[in-house]
Each structure stands twice: as structure tokens, then as C-alpha cells.
Amino acid sequence: MFKCRLVIRAYAIHRKSWYEAEEDCISWGGHLASISDEQENSFVRGILRAESAWIGVNDVQVENVFVNSDQTLVSYKNFQDGEPDNSNHNENCVTIGSSGKWADAFCLVTKPFVCKR
Known part of the structure; x- marks a missing residue:
């Protein structure tokens, strides 16, 4: 089975809002x-290091309808309790936190972030 290579880039030093990170x-x-x-x-x-980082998941357009920043629907979720x-x-x-659990946050807070292509 062929699987595309996942390329991830983590920005632990650069802190940006969710929009700037995107x-x-x-x-x-x-x-x-x-x-x-x-x-x-x-x-x-x-x-990740000890703090949380932005991922592409958001519900900016419709509350509780989570999409990725590339506008695909989120099929896998790992929200903390x-x-x-x-x-x-x-x-x-x-x-996403260092535990791997997700949490929603105010989009304008500056945080490290993780890119994928």
C-alpha cells in the first residue's frame, strides 16, 4: 500500500496567532x-515541547462544525475532557498539547504552531 510522505514543520520558537500561523x-x-x-x-x-501549539482544526464558520484550515472536514478528533x-x-x-489532547482556544492568542504539507 502506498502512502504519501507526511512533511511536518513545527515552530516552537515563533509564536503567532492562529491566523498568522496559517x-x-x-x-x-x-x-x-x-x-x-x-x-x-x-x-x-x-x-512538541511542554506547551500547546496551533493545529489547523477550527470552527470559525459554524460553531461545533470542525474543519481543517484547508477546509476539509475533521474526521479524527482527540479533545481532552x-x-x-x-x-x-x-x-x-x-x-494540541504535549499530552496529545486537543482544546479550543481564542484564535488571537500567540502560540507555537505545526505546519503540514
């Missing part, structure tokens, strides 16, 4: 990382 990923030829299965989730978790909670009704972008 722009950087596009300039690299990719998008913020979409995560399609547990194996990819584990891989991304393994390259109690998430997504849309705290203060403004958490529409998703982070």
Missing part, C-alpha cells in the same frame, strides 16, 4: 496541520 504555513507550501488519525496525532505530540468548551464564546481555533 499564513506562515501557506507561505511554506502547506497549512496548519490537519491530523487524520491516532498515528499522526502521536507523531505531532512527539515533536470538557473540550471544546468555547469559553467566553470566542474559542474557535484548536491547540
Whole structure:
């Protein structure tokens, strides 16, 4: 079975908002990382340091309808217990933590980020 090579680039030093991070990923030829299965989730978790980082998952357009930054629907989810909670009704972008669990967050907070192409 043939599988495309996954190319991931993690930006642990550069902290950007979700939107700025997506722009950087596009300039690299990719998008913020979409995560399609547990194996990819584990891989991304393994390259992170102690803090959370932006991935491409968001519900900016329709609340609780999660899409990737390339506009594909999210088929795999790994939210931590109690998430997504849309705290203060403004958490529409998703982070992955060093545990591999996801949480929604305010998109304008600056964080490290993970690109995929």
C-alpha cells in the first residue's frame, strides 16, 4: 500500500496567532496541520515541547462544525475532557498539547504552531 510522505514543520520558537500561523504555513507550501488519525496525532505530540501549539482544526464558520484550515472536514478528533468548551464564546481555533489532547482556544492568542504539507 502506498502512502504519501507526511512533511511536518513545527515552530516552537515563533509564536503567532492562529491566523498568522496559517499564513506562515501557506507561505511554506502547506497549512496548519490537519491530523487524520491516532498515528499522526502521536507523531505531532512527539515533536512538541511542554506547551500547546496551533493545529489547523477550527470552527470559525459554524460553531461545533470542525474543519481543517484547508477546509476539509475533521474526521479524527482527540479533545481532552470538557473540550471544546468555547469559553467566553470566542474559542474557535484548536491547540494540541504535549499530552496529545486537543482544546479550543481564542484564535488571537500567540502560540507555537505545526505546519503540514
